[in-house]
Amino acid sequence: MLYTGVLTKMQTEFIDPIQYYLVFENDFIHMNQLMNKKIEMKLIGHQCLSCGLDRPIYRQGFCRTCFFDQPYAGGWIMRPELSTAHLDKEDRNLDYEKKVQLQPHIVYLANSSNVKVGVTRKSQVPTRWIDQGAHEAIEIVETPNRYLAGITEVALKSYVGDKTNWRKMLKNDIEDENLLEWRQHLKQFIPDEAKTYFLEHNEETHIQFPVEQYPKKPNSLNIKKEIDFVGKLVGIKGQYLIFEDNTVFNIRSNEGLVVELKV
Known part of the structure; x- marks a missing residue:
């Protein structure tokens, strides 16, 4: 299946283990159901969480202008x-x-x-x-x-x-x-x-997290540089996706990026 949307922090359900949901504008993905499946993730653009424009994300999912202007990004x-x-x-x-x-x-x-x-x-x-x-x-x-x-x-x-x-x-x-x-x-x-x-x-x-395999040497994925990544999902903890090859991806720190997910 193919999903396209703007990354925002995963929504969670407090049960044992924690249930994770990646929510897009017109769809959502129950991430726990993707455990042990191969996921392809491709960066296709940006969308500021405030103004909605395709501008480079500065911090917290906001473009530079919104980060310094909007009340929900105040110090x-x-x-x-x-x-x-x-x-x-x-x-x-x-x-x-x-x-x-x-x-x-x-x-x-x-x-x-x-x-x-x-x-x-x-x-x-x-x-x-x-x-x-x-x-x-x-x-x-x-x-x-x-x-x-x-x-x-x-x-x-x-x-x-x-x-x-x-x-x-x-x-x-x-x-x-x-x-x-x-x-x-x-x-x-x-x-x-x-x-x-x-x-x-x-x-x-x-709190119990849905993790089948913890990374021995976590390697943070920079999707802005790699653009396209393929990996087998073996765990979710915090706002991180954990892949079989020790790659980890922080959804929260990549808010505002528009991605294409293929499962």
Whole structure:
């Protein structure tokens, strides 16, 4: 079968194992059903996720113009502590920023390659953890806005990591951690403004991914250079497709590319 569409991050269903769906404008692919099948992927163009034009993708699926102009690419997306909607202060579009920033946010611990701290909207739990390839995670703090979650993350980053080692995560070179103990240890470092939002009784969430073969030496596919790739799909973890020859392809980092998939 032949599918054509713009890459956006795979949608997921939280069951055991995680179910993945690649959604195009007029079709979708249940990726779990492609396990152990040969997939041919060809780059045929670009489509900015904002303006929809065929322009080179700059970051996060956006062309350069949209990345620097549109509210959903503001600096507070990657750095929640820069959020200002709670002060009624606009960055790019106050209505949009209030809609996103002034809702419950979770500060969490996730273990993908190591224990790390992160921030996400409450509505994105556990999707955020799945996208990071975390096999276990736990909430630490639930705040009423993005800013308070952001300053909490900044404070905790001094005592725990905030980055995922993608190679280690894909090789499944991981260790189980007692996240309940981690949470209690980090409680003392939560900023005063957020201490009342500490979550005392949440349990760990455990996640199973559909992987039959982990890559020993992950080799990231640059479809912009190779243009055309053929490989046998043997696993999906985070937002990565894992192929039999150790090639891995990050769907999320290639958002906005128009591809042709042949199965």
